Amino acid sequence: MTEFFCRLGALIKKEFLSILRDPKSRIIIIAPPLIQLALFANILTMETKNAVVLAVDRSQTLESREFIAGIGASSWFGGVKAAADEQQARQALAKEKAQAALFIPQDFARRLKKGENAEVLLLLDGRTPSAASGIEGYISEIAAAFDRKTAQKIGTTGANIDIAVRVRYNPNAVYQWYLVISLIVILALVISLMLTSLSVARERELGTFEQLIVSPCTAFELLVGKTVPPLIIALILQAVMTTAAVFCFDIPFTGSPGLFFFASFVAMLSLVGVGLFISSVCRNQQQAVLGAFSFIMPAVLLSGFVSPVADMPVALQYLTYANPLRFFIDIGNALFLKDVGIKDIADELLPLAGIAVFTLYFAARTFKRNLE
Amino acid sequence: MEKTPFIDIREIRKSFDGGKNMAVDCLSLAIYKGQTVGLIGADGAGKSTLLRLLAGLLLPDGGSIFIDGKETKAGRKPPVTIGYMPQKFGLYEDLTVRENLEFYAALKHVDAEFDNMLDFAGLSPFQNRSAGKLSGGMKQKLGLICALLGNPELLLLDEPSVGVDPVSRRELLKMVKESTKGQTTVIWSTAYMDEAHGFDVAAVVDRGRTVFVGRPTDLAPDSRGFEEKIIELAGGWQKKESAVAKKFVMPDNSCDYPVEALHLVKNYGSFCAVKDNNLKIRKGEIYGLLGPNGAGKSTSFKMMCGLARPTSGTARIMGIDIVKNASAARAHLGYMAQKFSLYPNLSVRQNLDFFAGAYGLGGHRAMLAVGRMIEIFGFRPCLNDNAADLPLGYKQRLSLACAVMHNPPVLFLDEPTSGVDVITRREFWNHITALAQKGVTVLITTHFMDEAEYCDRISLFFRGRTIAAGTPAELCRQTATDSLESAFAAAILAQEEQPA
Amino acid sequence: MKTTTAFIKKEFLQIIRDPSSLLIAFVLPLVLLFIYTYGINLDFAHVRLGIKNDDRGPQTADLIDALGQNAYMQTAFYGSEKQMYHDLARGKIQGALTLPADFSRNLAAGKNAALLLVADGANYTQVAHTQNYVTRIANGWLSANRRQQTAAPTVEIVPRYLYNPNNDGRRAVVPSSLAVTMTLIGILLTALVISREWERGTMEALLAAGLRPMQFIIGKYVPYFAVGMLSLFFSIAVMVLVFRLPFAGSWGVLFVISALFLYASLGLGLIISSLLRDQMLASMAALIVGFLPALMMSGVVFPIISMPPFFRRLAWLLPPTHYVRFVKSEFMSGTVWETTLVSGAFLFALGTLFAAVVYKKTARRLDD
Secondary structure, eight states: OHHHHHHHHHHHHHHHHHHHSSHHHHHHHHHHHHHHHHHHHHHOOSSOOSEEEEEEESSOSHHHHHHHHHHHHSTTEEEEEEOSSHHHHHHHHHTTSOSEEEEEOTTHHHHHHTTOOEEEEEEEETTSHHHHHHHHHHHHHHHHHHHHHHHHHHTOOOOOEEEEEEEETSTTOOHHHHHHHHHHHHHHHHHHHHHHHHHHHHHHHHTHHHHHHHSSOOHHHHHHHHHHHHHHHHHHHHHHHHHHHHHTSOOOOOSOHHHHHHHHHHHHHHHHHHHHHHHHHOSSHHHHHHHHHHHHHHHHHTTTSSSOGGGSOHHHHHHGGGOHHHHHHHHHHHHHHSOOOTTTTHHHHHHHHHHHHHHHHHHHHHHHHTTO | OOSOOSEEEEEEEEEETTTTEEEEEEEEEEEOTTOEEEEEEOTTSSHHHHHHHHTTSSOOSEEEEEETTEEOOTTSOOSSOEEEEOTTTTOOTTSBHHHHHHHHHHHTTOOOOHHHHHHHTTOGGGTTSBGGGSOHHHHHHHHHHHHHTTOOSEEEEESTTTTOOHHHHHHHHHHHHHHHTTTSEEEEEOSOHHHHHTSSEEEEEETTEEEEEEOHHHHOSSHHHHHHHHHHHTTOOOOOOOHHHHHOOOOOOOOSOSEEEEEEEEEETTEEEEEEEEEEEOTTOEEEEEOSTTSSHHHHHHHHTTSSOOSEEEEEETTEETTTSHHHHHTTEEEEOTTOOOOTTSBHHHHHHHHHHHTTOOHHHHHHHHHHHHHHHTOGGGTTSBGGGSOHHHHHHHHHHHHHTTOOSEEEEESTTTTOOHHHHHHHHHHHHHHHHTTOEEEEEOSOHHHHTTOSEEEEEETTEEEEEEOHHHHHHHHTOSSHHHHHHHHHHHHHHSOO | OHHHHHHHHHHHHHHHHOHHHHIIIIIHHHHHHHIIIIIOOOSOOOEEEEEEEOOOOTHHHHHHHHHHHSTTEEEEEOSOHHHHHHHHHTTSOSEEEEEOTTHHHHHHTTOOEEEEEEEETTSHHHHHHHHHHHHHHHHHHHHHHHTTSOOOOOEEEEEEEETOTTOOHHHHHHHHHHHHHHHIIIIIHHHTHHHHHHHTTHHHHHHHTTOOHHHHHHHHHHHHHHHHHHHHHHHHHIIIIISOOOOOSOHHHHHHHHHHHHHHHHHHHHHHHHHOOSHHHHHHHHIIIIIHIIIIISSSSSOGGGSOHHHHHHHTTSHHHHHHHHHHHHHHTOOOHHHHHHHHHHHHHHHHHHHHHHHHHSOSSTTO
């Protein structure tokens, strides 16, 4: 038994040293995740901001100017610029000098005064569909506010529905909260995959893998020795990123830290498993890197980070069961923002454990088969 | 010789790591046209650096090189055509034999008769095999014909015979002799003294300087004496009690045959690499596995230490079945890999610590074992150096230290001396024979015939089978030859005449 | 010339012999194309909405029907608020709507009526969609019910989407995937190609055989460039022929700018490869400078316009950003010469700068 721990200790220490001994690799492992978290968290958003709107005002009345001023006053846009005619506006849109163009017809004020509805044409850039629908939404809201003022002026206070929207667990609907939590998970994937996917392939190229096999270490010990160091490094980095999320990005951590840690542990185990799986089937480091990338790309896209898993075709949804990221992102958001118990995340935790067991078992088997 | 030298090296200097590491120190050497020069010296003596300077791959810090009367300058083409074969072959493993040859021919703007060249090297049957799948000897032959492309006036060969069996080595030498026809000047660095003894000139390099240049026969009439002289020139070696063996604690065991192979068979698809191999090695015996590259001795070796799974049959280490109970069997085993596989980015101390742990030594025992190894092998000055930066001789010592640290009753050594200089080899064998006297059982593969004579018994492998076995003297008697090398050649020749 | 062709041929053979490079060049783009087409969807979201109706009035039945009939919404009814919020916490529903007891009474009295919608902030991608659906349906229901009443005039916004009449997100995201695949080929495949020559000792043989740095560089660029272009043709063929993606631009312009983009990406990959001789470090670096910016900062998913001004400028220093803008325009609106020429010139300049660095960093001797 003591020999077991001796061997394990030696394997783990060796792995740590070969990852962290060289200052260059220390920097390249530790710095980029933190920098990227800080960078991406601050600059990325799915919301549309800073868009420039062109206004072609053919009405040139108090009302039309008020309508345009409403857009200018809103904080969603980068500004409103006047355009002479439709052709000029279309050209500006084509060159992406502006993101939308608003055409107020000549009879705008006249119709409103007569109590008729007025139509306003909004040209949007369909090459950026999500920005286009964002802008449309904003302008509709501005129009609604304009309508209420009109109604007040005329004095017809028709009944309205006030929809009070509360975004639970994220009361101010800050996209950054979701982004940061998801980024932490994605970066954890990238780190653990990079640390593990090369590790076996590298030893195979160096010839040290033979040494390991000839030593009395069992396949299980080799597996644990290969799993623990990247797991610990990734967990520490994740802890640092989580702390940064709480203190730098002011995201409240409402769940149980113990459960969060446990769930992260299971999730990381599955990520490390995937990495070792890739590493054990690749002949050399080049293949291992390409393999890791080929996994990371689809895993990020199919994780629900960009768009919900529920909206994918059924076949793809089944495919996401092999994607630890999908479950990890859900767990991260649930445990961070909602105070849920272990039962509530069991649906995510079990598949993660399943992936971990499958990949690690397979990796261990290839270790054994490599005794060939 | 009155004429001007073909190559004139004058007080050339080259250092690495910002002057810390003096590789070539004011070396002067004159070589005449058509000579074959054997470059001999310890690891780190500056042989490879000298060849690279001549090939223009490195620029000297000082001094000058004249080739054919013209000084070589940076950024200018060398005055004569040079063929250079680096130590690591320089072959593309995923390209086929023929593609490698064609590629180098195109690089050198040479139109060559590829078929003739492949025939010449005996590689025609393998021309569509990828270079990575060739045996060591074939790789070297391919590397050599690549270097010979365009009939260079100067041929630089950096240890072309490392890891090559004696038969292939003879062929390699024959190939060089035939293709150069005395016109080409050849500089051949080698660790094989018998090989160097046959050259026109021997240049012995030590610590970046030449200590002897002249006809090998001037030093000693035969290769054995020549070896002694070389050792003397390189600072001498005194046989003393092996500290490794002295400190070695032989575990109690009553196993009469610590290593046994029982009907080992290995098939790769339809190809039979090892056919029914049986071995029983007595306690304290040094047992050598010999044979040409690809004859199955490596596969047998690997099956016996658990690196390869036998198709059928099994092996026992200290009576424990390696197939059924691998971990327990391996605990009795010390292993030294061919390439001295160490963790390159770990320091000497960290490597020792790791292998101590990997063999189940913990805490105090590990500390004592590591301390013992540091003391015995004199690692103290380089404790914190990365294993990757050690000279080859030190790597070999470190590798041996890692293998014997846990006092294993059985040692498996896979070409433990390939590429290593004479003195380090002497030292190594001193350790091994002393360990065997203490009762350690040793299984070793080697290509050095003089080393085979240290073995108590030898198995000669050919085409997957043992074709001869016995003590070195018995083998010579069986084949009616006077040296092991001839016995080796004779046994193989006898087999080749029979249909495979 | 002969040397260079031989070197190029050798590189090609190496690419063909290693199945993993073909995987990256042809299989991965196909997988990504599928994912971008079917797996990524920014236009709508299926939402499960929990409803607790405290208003027993007959009118609200219409409203609740309308909510349930929306194509993207599924409704579930709750008697207890606690249960509803519990399900929201567990992710069973993404929105929880409460109709207060006085809802229809207020409306009938001509007063404003309130609805409470609680969305799950932990499933953020669905929040905006949920809010959007409920607002639209509620307002639609209101105006239908209000026909009888006299209402104030409203401003109706008539949106028109240029180049993409249905504002179909797929049409933008699928061509953008070219930027990601081309980055993978440009940076990933090349990041290890020089370090491998060093590790296997072939660099020494090449230098000894007198291979000149220029020949070496051409030999490294040309094959991967060819593989990248082939992969591009392949991806475009699948897009246009299989996925029937409309193409409005000019094929010539598309290939020229794509070639320039590949040129710049290859340069970046080869710089990494010539600077970092350790394969592990090289692959990490490729990931950091190659993959993440291409995915996150190029505008494929996250709009560049929404970034803070400094970072918006920074994003325009990255080749993928230019290429994403270009390729979207080329497919949807046809060539926009002004931005195309700027991007083309930028990519060419950057690629040439990178090539110069690679040339400078290519070893002439072993101790360089």
